[in-house]
Amino acid sequence: MSPKAKSARPFDTRSWIRGLPKAELHLHLEGAIAPETLVQLSRRHDAEPLTLDAARAMYQYEDFTGFLMAFKAITERLRTPEDYELITYRMMETLAAQGVVHAEVYVSVGVVYYWRHIEFEPLFAGMERGRLRGEREFGVSLYWIFDAVRHFGPKEAARVFHKAAELRQQSPSIIGIGIGGDERRSSADPFRELYAEAREHGLHLTAHAGETVGPEGIWSAVNIGAERIGHALTAAQDPDLVEALAIKQIPVEICITSNLRTGCCARVEDHPVRDYFENGLMVTLNSDDPALFGSDLCEEYWRTHTEFHLTLEHLRELAGNSIEASFLPPGRKLELLQRVEQYPGPMEP
Numbered sequence: 091m092s093p094k095a096k097s098a099r100p101f102d103t104r105s106w107i108r109g110l111p112k113a114e115l116h117l118h119l120e121g122a123i124a125p126e127t128l129v130q131l132s133r134r135h136d137a138e139p140l141t142l143d144a145a146r147a148m149y150q151y152e153d154f155t156g157f158l159m160a161f162k163a164i165t166e167r168l169r170t171p172e173d174y175e176l177i178t179y180r181m182m183e184t185l186a187a188q189g190v191v192h193a194e195v196y197v198s199v200g201v202v203y204y205w206r207h208i209e210f211e212p213l214f215a216g217m218e219r220g221r222l223r224g225e226r227e228f229g230v231s232l233y234w235i236f237d238a239v240r241h242f243g244p245k246e247a248a249r250v251f252h253k254a255a256e257l258r259q260q261s262p263s264i265i266g267i268g269i270g271g272d273e274r275r276s277s278a279d280p281f282r283e284l285y286a287e288a289r290e291h292g293l294h295l296t297a298h299a300g301e302t303v304g305p306e307g308i309w310s311a312v313n314i315g316a317e318r319i320g321h322a323l324t325a326a327q328d329p330d331l332v333e334a335l336a337i338k339q340i341p342v343e344i345c346i347t348s349n350l351r352t353g354c355c356a357r358v359e360d361h362p363v364r365d366y367f368e369n370g371l372m373v374t375l376n377s378d379d380p381a382l383f384g385s386d387l388c389e390e391y392w393r394t395h396t397e398f399h400l401t402l403e404h405l406r407e408l409a410g411n412s413i414e415a416s417f418l419p420p421g422r423k424l425e426l427l428q429r430v431e432q433y434p435g436p437m438e439p
Contacts, residue, residue, distance in 0.1 A: 101436045106402065107391045111429045113192040113412035114185065114376055114387050116320050116343035118237075118270075119174075119217075120165050120198055121379025122181040125149060130176070131167040149382055154302055154352040158272065160382060165201055169208075171216030178220025184380075186228035188388045191426055192416055193232050196268060199250045200239035210253060214261070221263060233265035233417060235296060241275035244284060251284050255291035265417045266294030268320070273303045278310040285314045294417045296343075300324040301354055305331045312340065318415060323349050326362035332369055341372040341415035346393055347385040348378035364398040367408075374412045402435060 123131075125145040132140040140148075151160045168174060185193055197217065202208050221232050236254040238247035251267050258264040267288050269281055278297055285295050299311035301321035305328035311319055312334070322342040325331045335342065344363050349355035367373050375390040377383065385393075394400050394408070413426045 103395065103402070104388070104392060106436070107189075107395070107405065108187075108388050109189050110391070110405065110409050110433055111191045111413075111426060112189055112387065112391075112409040113194070113374075113416050113426070114190050115194045115318065115341070115374050115412060115415060116196070116345055116376035116378055117181075117193055118161075118196045118198065118379050119177060119181060120168065120201075121161060121382050122184065123164055123177050124180070124184075124381050127177060127180055128164060128167060131173055134173070135167060135169055151382075152353075154272075154354060157352050157379075157382065161379065162201075164382075165198065165206075168213075171212045171219075174213045174216035175220040175223075178217045179224050182221070182224030182228050182230050182232060184386070186224075186230050188386055190230055190387060191429070192413070192418060192422075193230060194235055194265060194416060195232060196235045196237040196270065198239070198270070199236045199253060200242055200246055200271070203246060203249050203253075211257070214257060218261060218263065231418075231422075232263065234261075234263055235266045235268050235294075236264065237268045237270045238281075239271035240269040240278070240281070240298075241272045243276070244280045247281055248284055251288045251293070254293055255288065258291070258293065264293075266296055266317075268296035268298065270298045270320075273299065273301060273307050277303075277307060278314050278316070282314040285316075289315060294318075296320060301349070301352075304328075308335075312338075316340075318343055321345055321349065321354075322366075323354055323362070326365060332366070332371070335372075336370040339372045341374055341411070342366065343374055343376050345376050345378035346390055347383045351383045358393075358397055361398075363394060364400065367400065367404070372411055372415055373408060374415050375408055406430060406433065406435070 128145045129140050129142055148163050151157050202210050236250050238250040254264050254267050295316050296318045297311035297316040298320040300308040300323050304324050308325050318341045320343045346361055355361050377387045380386045391405050410430045
């Protein structure tokens with residue numbers, strides 16, 4: 091084939107997106123468990139193991155409450171350190187296949203403590219084995235964010251945050267804390283003192299906010315010191331908040347497919363991601379719970395390109411945002427930002 095014929099091949103945008111170096115900053119370990127892995131876990135623990143069809147049925151739901159119940163049902167199969175090692179390794183394998191070079195992953199420590207009453211240290215040891223193996227084999231770096239369930243209250247959140255501070259002394263992969271769960275049942279305000287204490291222990295602060303409640307939830311998260319905002323979907327309802335997020339460059343962890351699947355955003359055309367980008371917010375794209383939402387990070391980039399008409403250079407900017415908004419040290423950020431900048435674009439005709 092002549093050079094001219096080769097250059098006439100159509101540009102493969104999906105492959106370009108897949109190869110683009112990027113970070114994922116809003117990803118739940120438990121929400122990354124594929125149905126096939128859930129079947130494997132079920133075979134370990136259930137008297138009557140799930141079939142693949144039965145496992146897939148567990149991932150179906152109608153609304154945000156149904157999503158929370160599906161998430162709960164999946165975590166019931168996580169019982170041993172070996173389970174956590176497996177799901178961590180599988181997640182990192184999947185991330186590497188999407189061009190992810192770094193991830194900061196939420197783990198639902200609050201669910202382990204409050205609902206399941208299981209000691210967390212052995213499970214975390216399994217996670218760390220999976221992380222180290224994944225970093226060695228796939229070249230993906232990973233930090234942990236210990237997530238408390240806001241509607242379990244500050245007392246239970248304190249256990250989560252204190253455990254993060256304690257384990258961080260031996261495991262610097264623990265980078266921060268956050269609050270997830272049902273915003274409709276608790277604002278961020280009751281966690282103010284706990285966030286201040288976590289900061290004193292060297293932990294970074296994140297918060298899910300503005301997913302199921304209005305902009306007041308985001309203001310609350312900002313006011314207690316959150317350095318990144320998960321979702322921030324309803325900031326669009328408050329121009330003053332949008333301006334404040336842009337001026338302060340507080341990163342927002344946008345999860346488009348998640349917002350649509352949970353019903354928090356009724357229609358894709360209503361999603362504010364492009365408006366946020368054009369208004370100068372520090373926008374990052376994320377998959378949240380990819381196995382539950384039938385998406386992944388590459389699909390989020392593809393969707394932003396095709397449905398919100400952001401160019402490939404805009405996607406490169408979003409990839410750079412994901413590195414800049416991470417909690418990586420400056421030297422590592424610079425190295426990865428250079429990789430994003432040097433990543434080749436479409437061939438000019």
